[in-house]
Amino acid sequence: MxxxxxxxxxxxxxxxxxxxxxxxxxxxxxxxxxxxxxxxxxxxxxxxxxxxxxxxxxxxxxxxxxxxxxxxxxxxxxxxxxxxxxxxxxxxxxxxxxxxxxxxxxxxxxxxxxxxxxxxxxxxxxxxxxxxxxxxxxxxxxxxxxxxxxxxxxxxxMAWPSLDKWHLTPIDVQGINLYWSDYWHGWVLLKFGEQVDPFLILWLLHILYTSFLPVYLGKDEQVKVLNPYHRMNKYSIEQLSKGIVYDDIPFLWCPSCKQWARVMKNAEDEWICLECSREMDLFFELPHFSSEMVQHYVQLALALAENKSLLPEPITPFSYSLHRWSLLNEKQREQLTRYCSWVDLNIPLCIARFLTGIEIITAQPGQQLENTYLQQHFWEQCPWLGENVDRTVWNQAVASCMGTWLTRRWVQKKEKGVYLTLHQKE
Ligand SMILES: [Zn+2]
Structure with a gap:
């Protein structure tokens, strides 16, 4: 030929x-x-x-x-x-x-x-x-x-993410990659790597519950796949009533607006670019973040970096947990991360498991921990609980989490509602 x-x-x-x-x-x-x-x-x-x-x-x-x-x-x-x-x-x-x-x-x-x-x-x-x-x-x-x-x-x-195209305002909060998106009317939090660590998810929940605006969680890296397709998780207050769940937001490269764009399927089952059809937005009153809120996040990040126990108001169980987390060493963080999942559970359970876990992991082996003390202690530390969670629900959450730690052999039972911490091997 x-x-x-x-x-x-x-x-x-x-x-x-x-x-x-x-x-x-x-x-x-x-x-x-x-x-x-x-x-x-x-x-x-x-x-x-x-x-x-x-x-x-x-x-x-x-x-x-x-x-x-x-x-x-x-x-x-x-x-x-x-x-x-x-x-x-x-x-x-x-x-x-x-x-x-x-x-x-x-x-x-x-x-x-x-x-x-x-x-x-x-x-x-x-x-x-x-x-x-x-x-x-x-x-x-x-x-x-x-x-x-x-x-x-x-x-x-065409590298992901299209930071220069998304009209993002960088928010200078130490330790996290936080942005505000005028396009999506929400926060954008970028993470590195696969794992959503407690630090990031606690920040996310704190921002969500103090600003009441959605948070998009995405990866700040290129995904190496032949069929390029990206996604972000959108957390919103409405979703959280069902537990810590999120909407999956698909992104595809849009040849028209030359960016990784949010897309949705139309009636003909074709992907359409939401950024290209943004004119719709003009009909709505758009939410925006407040500068006091940003100031609060900056101060919280500072307090965490300096290990201050006095946290800026409002204190949520998430900012309180961030504070406790910042005092842990690497090994303690690793153990806690392994046993504290932050998906598919309701907020009181997630928080109770995280905080009781920290309490056990930071105690001397053999130290006595009582349900009634823990329930009351966290309730006082986080006034947010009193405003958002029923006391009975909270007490049950703490009791059930102590039961979980008992099965995992982090504690042994002394009597009803009273536990002794065990030495953590791994
Ligand atoms: Zn487009």
């Missing part, structure tokens, strides 16, 4: 022996064009239009798609449907102009080589730039990235 020289050279680079290539022709360098777009379908139709303008005949064009589904053409391009085939059906064909709609399929050297080598005079490959976020490891991808330095730029532009 005879391929134009640039196509031949590309195929040589990726060394796929199953396709015998030879090229002795001196072609013009335009005979291979590789395009990167965050909207490959739009690019495909633009390319077809360019070919039509250049008076290339329909019968001399073949679109070979590697994407899962055939391209869904706009009405004016439907005439190309008969000139469009799957890469699995293109073997043996030879066509002057081949358009390879590669989309995100950049990890299959054999299929790409097969598609490229169908062209006898010109090959135009169209890639979805999102595919390169993953730093793919096929030979084709490596060759593309060497030859097209612009891909590196795309990787920066």
């Amino acid at each position: 005879r391929s134009p020289r640039p196509v031949f050279e590309r195929l040589q680079q990726v060394i796929v022996s199953s396709y015998e290539q030879d090229s002795t022709r001196e072609d013009d360098p335009d005979s291979l064009e590789e395009l990167f777009s965050d909207n490959p379908m739009e690019q495909l139709q633009k390319t077809l239009q360019d070919l039509e303008n250049a008076k290339i005949l329909l019968k001399d064009i073949l679109v070979i798609y590697l994407t899962q589904n055939p391209p869904n053409y706009q009405p004016e391009y439907r005439k190309y449907e008969d000139r469009t085939i799957s890469v699995y059906k293109c073997r043996g064909l030879e066509v002057p102009v081949v358009i390879v709609l590669a989309g995100r399929c950049i990890d299959n050297d054999v299929m790409l080589s097969c598609a490229y080598s169908r062209a006898t005079s010109r090959c135009i490959a169209i890639y979805d730039s999102l595919a390169f976020i993953d730093l793919p490891n096929s030979q084709f991808a490596a060759a593309l990235m060497t030859e097209h330095p612009s891909i590196k730029q795309l990787q920066t532009t």
